[in-house]
Amino acid sequence: MNLLGLAFKNLCHRKIRTGLTILGVGTSIAVFVSLVGLVGIFTDQFRQMYKSRQTDLIVREKGNFDFLSSGIDEAYADKIIKIPEIVSISKILIDFSLFGTKNYFLVLGWDQNSSLFSKLKIQGRRPENEDEALVGLTISRKLNKKIGDSIEVKGSRFTIVGIFESKSMFEEGSLVILLEKLQKIKKVPGKVTLLNLVVNKDGFYGGKPLREKEAENRIRSLITQMLPDIEVRNVDEMVSADNTVNLFLNFAWAISVIAFITAILGIINSMVTSVLEQTSKIGILLAIGWRKSRILSLVLYESILLGVSGGIFGLILGYGIMNVLMCLPQLQNIGRIDYNLIFMAKVIIISLAVGFLSGIYPAVRAILIKPIEALRYE
Amino acid sequence: MNKEPLVEVINLSRYYKDGNVLALDRVNLKVSGGEFLTIKGSSGSGKSTLLHIIGGLDLATSGEIYFQGQPAGNVYRQQGFRLNHLGFIFQAFYLWPALNVLENVLLPLMESSLSRQLKLQKAQSAVDLVGMSDKLNTPVNHLSIGQRQRVAIARALVMDPKLILADEPTGNLDSKNTENILTLFRDLKKHKNVTIVMVTHEEKALTFCDRWIQLSDGRIQ
Numbered sequence: 001m002n003l004l005g006l007a008f009k010n011l012c013h014r015k016i017r018t019g020l021t022i023l024g025v026g027t028s029i030a031v032f033v034s035l036v037g038l039v040g041i042f043t044d045q046f047r048q049m050y051k052s053r054q055t056d057l058i059v060r061e062k063g064n065f066d067f068l069s070s071g072i073d074e075a076y077a078d079k080i081i082k083i084p085e086i087v088s089i090s091k092i093l094i095d096f097s098l099f100g101t102k103n104y105f106l107v108l109g110w111d112q113n114s115s116l117f118s119k120l121k122i123q124g125r126r127p128e129n130e131d132e133a134l135v136g137l138t139i140s141r142k143l144n145k146k147i148g149d150s151i152e153v154k155g156s157r158f159t160i161v162g163i164f165e166s167k168s169m170f171e172e173g174s175l176v177i178l179l180e181k182l183q184k185i186k187k188v189p190g191k192v193t194l195l196n197l198v199v200n201k202d203g204f205y206g207g208k209p210l211r212e213k214e215a216e217n218r219i220r221s222l223i224t225q226m227l228p229d230i231e232v233r234n235v236d237e238m239v240s241a242d243n244t245v246n247l248f249l250n251f252a253w254a255i256s257v258i259a260f261i262t263a264i265l266g267i268i269n270s271m272v273t274s275v276l277e278q279t280s281k282i283g284i285l286l287a288i289g290w291r292k293s294r295i296l297s298l299v300l301y302e303s304i305l306l307g308v309s310g311g312i313f314g315l316i317l318g319y320g321i322m323n324v325l326m327c328l329p330q331l332q333n334i335g336r337i338d339y340n341l342i343f344m345a346k347v348i349i350i351s352l353a354v355g356f357l358s359g360i361y362p363a364v365r366a367i368l369i370k371p372i373e374a375l376r377y378e
Numbered sequence: 379m380n381k382e383p384l385v386e387v388i389n390l391s392r393y394y395k396d397g398n399v400l401a402l403d404r405v406n407l408k409v410s411g412g413e414f415l416t417i418k419g420s421s422g423s424g425k426s427t428l429l430h431i432i433g434g435l436d437l438a439t440s441g442e443i444y445f446q447g448q449p450a451g452n453v454y455r456q457q458g459f460r461l462n463h464l465g466f467i468f469q470a471f472y473l474w475p476a477l478n479v480l481e482n483v484l485l486p487l488m489e490s491s492l493s494r495q496l497k498l499q500k501a502q503s504a505v506d507l508v509g510m511s512d513k514l515n516t517p518v519n520h521l522s523i524g525q526r527q528r529v530a531i532a533r534a535l536v537m538d539p540k541l542i543l544a545d546e547p548t549g550n551l552d553s554k555n556t557e558n559i560l561t562l563f564r565d566l567k568k569h570k571n572v573t574i575v576m577v578t579h580e581e582k583a584l585t586f587c588d589r590w591i592q593l594s595d596g597r598i599q
Contacts (some may be wrong), residue, residue, distance in 0.1 A: 001484055006474075006476075006477070009476040009477060009481075010474075010476045098496065168485075280470065281474055284468070284472035284482065286468050287435055288460065288461060288465075288485070288486045288533070288534075289460040289461025289486065290486075290488070291489065293458075375430075375435070
């Protein structure tokens with residue numbers, strides 16, 4: 001029997017209290033897992049969408065709260081394309097639209113000859129007229145729409161001419177119509193939300209090849225000199241600097257911190273009670289010659305075991321909650337749950353830290369017990 | 379019995395509550411190696427206080443204690459002294475209810491650097507000595523009161539201490555179990571040459587020990 005085994009047996013002996021504490025810690029950890037996990041799904045799908053388009057740089061309006069509120073002149077594309085390293089440029093106008101009574105989908109406006117169509121696996125064809133639409137597989141399945149059916153977007157009726165699959169679930173939950181039509185629907189003529197740039201990173205300047213970062217910085221500087229009211233970001237910056245994503249993430253962390261504090265207080269309560277209950281038994285260990293450091297370790301082990309067990313339970317519960325949430329109509333199209341081992345490892349490390357922090361006060365109380373007083377305790 | 383005193387107490391006094399209550403009053407006592415000494419007295423006579431001070435669990439207000447001729451103040455401060463030289467037995471046993479018999483006896487050995495195998499051997503021998511080898515894996519809360527005290531005795535014996543300090547070890551036991559435990563002490567003293575100092579108010583104990591003293595109002599009568 002070692003100290004960890006003793007700690008484990010002590011916890012098993014107090015079945016009900018241990019169970020309730022693990023339940024409490026697990027619920028707190030589950031709140032963190034599900035909230036941060038959902039934001040993670042959202043950002044991963046964003047990143048995946050840009051990657052599937054082979055996006056190198058994104059041009060958007062400077063100083064906007066989020067990408068959806070960005071609006072830039074589509075004529076900027078004609079100026080930017082003159083930069084020799086730019087391989088292709090795609091205009092994108094984005095909107096959200098309600099289909100039926102509870103399903104929100106992304107509506108994308110693209111040029112008819114946009115290179116973005118070539119990144120999709122299309123059954124049927126791309127839209128050629130203003131009353132035609134290409135729908136993602138998720139919309140097709142969800143709304144039970146097939147080629148030839150019609151679909152209404154903000155009062156305009158479209159005929160579905162193709163159904164597409166994408167590497168991004170986010171994109172698969174969207175509907176693509178011609179850019180001009182969406183500009184009319186949104187009443188933003190000549191405006192786009194973003195410009196999607198593909199860069200030639202193997203380009204040569206002054207006889208020297210340009211590395212990726214150098215090419216990126218050179219293009220950024222050329223564009224911002226030319227058009228000072230816009231900003232140029234790469235995919236990671238675009239995702240991490242998006243205020244909506246950050247707002248969700250900060251909110252998720254704020255709630256999680258409250259949940260962690262609740263978990264810590266739960267473990268402290270459980271451990272202090274057990275230290276008080278075991279005062280005489282801790283006293284006898286000190287009387288027979290156990291070092292205080294061993295008593296300290298014993299209490300910390302118990303508390304860490306509670307934290308880690310709560311973490312494992314919280315992971316299971318958190319992913320369970322996420323699965324339930326992903327069945328809600330509002331969240332069905334944002335992506336699929338990623339059972340990321342690194343995230344799970346981080347959760348276990350956080351749980352271990354929660355357990356350790358919670359154990360400090362009860363452990364200090366335990367080593368302050370004087371054997372002679374402990375033996376008089378009962 | 380070794381004539382050399384294992385423990386010598388000289389003019390030991392202990393005051394409680396800011397010096398208002400005198401628990402021990404200039405006590406002088408010698409305990410020889412291998413001796414079974416009983417300290418008898420009524421409640422509040424100071425017998426447990428004396429035992430706790432001899433065991434280094436409490437401090438005297440004045441006076442001196444020597445362990446094997448060395449001032450107790452010095453030897454008790456040594457790391458592992460209590461673990462290796464003293465064994466404690468209490469009326470309330472203080473066993474860990476989450477553990478079985480063997481695991482409870484192993485508790486003192488967790489501080490020792492012996493190999494796992496040797497620790498197990500020592501614990502099994504101690505359990506065997508108290509006649510509980512058929513209950514090695516039994517959870518202690520499934521044992522009778524008498525059996526629990528035997529486990530506590532095994533735990534006190536497992537480090538082969540020179541001195542066993544027993545504070546009312548039969549206080550919770552019926553007469554049959556009391557007799558069994560006292561017989562066990564006498565046998566341990568006889569066969570293992572362990573020095574035992576037992577505090578009790580049990581008259582029956584006097585017939586099992588080598589010598590007894592009476593404490594009254596903190597003084598040896």
